[in-house]
Amino acid sequence: MHEWALAQSVIFTALKQRPKSRLKITIALGELQQVDEEIFRLGLKEFAKLEKLKATFSIKRVPAKLRCNNCNKEWLFSKGELSEREAESIHFVPELAHTYIGCPQCGSPDFTVVEGRGVWVEKIEVE
Amino acid sequence: MDPRLDIIGERIKGVKRLIAVAGGKGGVGKSSVASVLALKLASQGRAVGLLDLDFCGPTPHLILGADTSEFPKEDKGVIPPKVAGIKLMSVAYYSKEANPLRGSELSNSIKELLAVTLWGKLDYLILDMPPGTSDTFLDVAKLLKPEFILITTPSKLSKATVEKNKNLIEEMGLKVVATIENLGKDIRTDSSFEQAVGSTKLLLNTQFSADLNKITEQLKRNLNTT
Ligand SMILES: Nc1ncnc2c1ncn2[C@@H]1O[C@H](COP(=O)(O)OP(=O)(O)OP(=O)(O)O)[C@@H](O)[C@H]1O
Ligand SMILES: [Mg+2]
Ligand SMILES: [Zn+2]
Numbered sequence: 486m487h488e489w490a491l492a493q494s495v496i497f498t499a500l501k502q503r504p505k506s507r508l509k510i511t512i513a514l515g516e517l518q519q520v521d522e523e524i525f526r527l528g529l530k531e532f533a534k535l536e537k538l539k540a541t542f543s544i545k546r547v548p549a550k551l552r553c554n555n556c557n558k559e560w561l562f563s564k565g566e567l568s569e570r571e572a573e574s575i576h577f578v579p580e581l582a583h584t585y586i587g588c589p590q591c592g593s594p595d596f597t598v599v600e601g602r603g604v605w606v607e608k609i610e611v612e
Numbered sequence: 613m614d615p616r617l618d619i620i621g622e623r624i625k626g627v628k629r630l631i632a633v634a635g636g637k638g639g640v641g642k643s644s645v646a647s648v649l650a651l652k653l654a655s656q657g658r659a660v661g662l663l664d665l666d667f668c669g670p671t672p673h674l675i676l677g678a679d680t681s682e683f684p685k686e687d688k689g690v691i692p693p694k695v696a697g698i699k700l701m702s703v704a705y706y707s708k709e710a711n712p713l714r715g716s717e718l719s720n721s722i723k724e725l726l727a728v729t730l731w732g733k734l735d736y737l738i739l740d741m742p743p744g745t746s747d748t749f750l751d752v753a754k755l756l757k758p759e760f761i762l763i764t765t766p767s768k769l770s771k772a773t774v775e776k777n778k779n780l781i782e783e784m785g786l787k788v789v790a791t792i793e794n795l796g797k798d799i800r801t802d803s804s805f806e807q808a809v810g811s812t813k814l815l816l817n818t819q820f821s822a823d824l825n826k827i828t829e830q831l832k833r834n835l836n837t838t
Contacts, residue, residue: 490690494618594712595712
């Protein structure tokens, strides 16, 4: 699964930061990418074990806030009317939201993902 | 912290040579050269990947006649599907429509693909670049530090632009392995090329392909193949 690849990247970030101590890693999962949290957690656990990294993970989900560059309308992403294939494409490359979604007010594909895009490491603390 | 930036090195560590096919002007033959070069190297037994980085106008899948109807398979990452022995990664698997992307979004999509694509062991990873020295070029120079093959036409405007590209690349500490004049002295205009597009068999028999012998041999030197 592709969630594993994302989890592995988080472990690599952690290794680079402070490899020696036990870590508490805070991760934001932006809703636009529709990451399967259960598989992602499993990936984190397995890759941490593989890399001999001692860590606990705190995951928070961030709604994807979109703002139209044409009319300034702000709205929250939801899979809503997307086909399964379209949603899955956005899961792989979140920027493809611009291909499949338009502003609910003016229809423009020219919008900014203000927050909630994908996987982001917010904090790495020593426990 | 963006975790993608920390895994990109891991994803390309099995690649011996990274070669970006680039050039300042549009429509000069970058994608054709990148695709046929990948095809020639693969047909000569090399392990080759081709990464299409032109998210707003992807074409290598069309040149090579790749089947993009299904998503690539996954196994703890994305496995680039093979076309005539080439591992091809492209946004075309995920979008059949125009992708209206601003520069920062292009940058984000490139990082995303680089972070999740599992190339494995490769002799060559060839990058098909969009024209110019904007976001994609800057990201590739920074994240992948490839060698460059620059494509121009005999046009004075294209040559002048590519000359500047070369200086820029060298100032960035990167190498230009060749500047190729397409539709001119290095690769001749090939009236059969258009017909061969979409068929890897036909492509390998074109004059266009034969005109790439020199650069193919140049790339094959000094490489212990996997
Ligand atoms: N030597 C050649 N003989 C005949 N046709 C050619 C030759 N080189 C390129 N072409 C044709 O010219 C067109 C543009 O080529 P190509 O798409 O490879 O250029 P490009 O530099 O990748 O363009 P872009 O900047 O849009 O990415 C294509 O239709 C291609 O088939
Ligand atoms: Mg092209
Ligand atoms: Zn709008």
